[in-house]
Amino acid sequence: MSYVILGQTIKNEYLALGTMISTGLGAWAATRGGSKKAEPQGAGKAALEKVKEAVPFNASSSEEENLLDSIRKFVADAEKEDSKH
Structure with missing residues (x-):
């Protein structure tokens, strides 16, 4: 036909x-993706700092405070290890 x-x-x-x-x-x-330019090195850290300031962590008990402290320590250790590489 x-x-x-x-x-x-x-x-x-x-x-x-x-x-x-x-x-x-x-x-x-x-x-297809457009051409993306690489993000400057310091841009990621500035965004991370803004988030840390914008989201306050307030514990309502001592157990919760201990948990938040251990999380903060874990994040700090991870950032130190990341900065070594």
């Missing part, structure tokens, strides 16, 4: 292939 488009006879197979190819190319173009 074929269709007449703008005075030209076009077979069904060509219409199907054109539809599949254009869909594939459209999906490929939509999923």
Whole structure:
């Protein structure tokens, strides 16, 4: 079977292939990432400091305070180890 488009006879197979190819190319173009520039070294630390200031941790019991202290110590140790590398 074929269709007449703008005075030209076009077979069904060509219409199907054109539809599949254009869909594939459209999906490929939509999923491509743009060119991303590298983030400056100090930018990540500034954001981390902002978050630390914005989110206060207030303990309601001594057990919770001990837990928060151990978490703070773990994070500090991880930051020290990360700065060594």
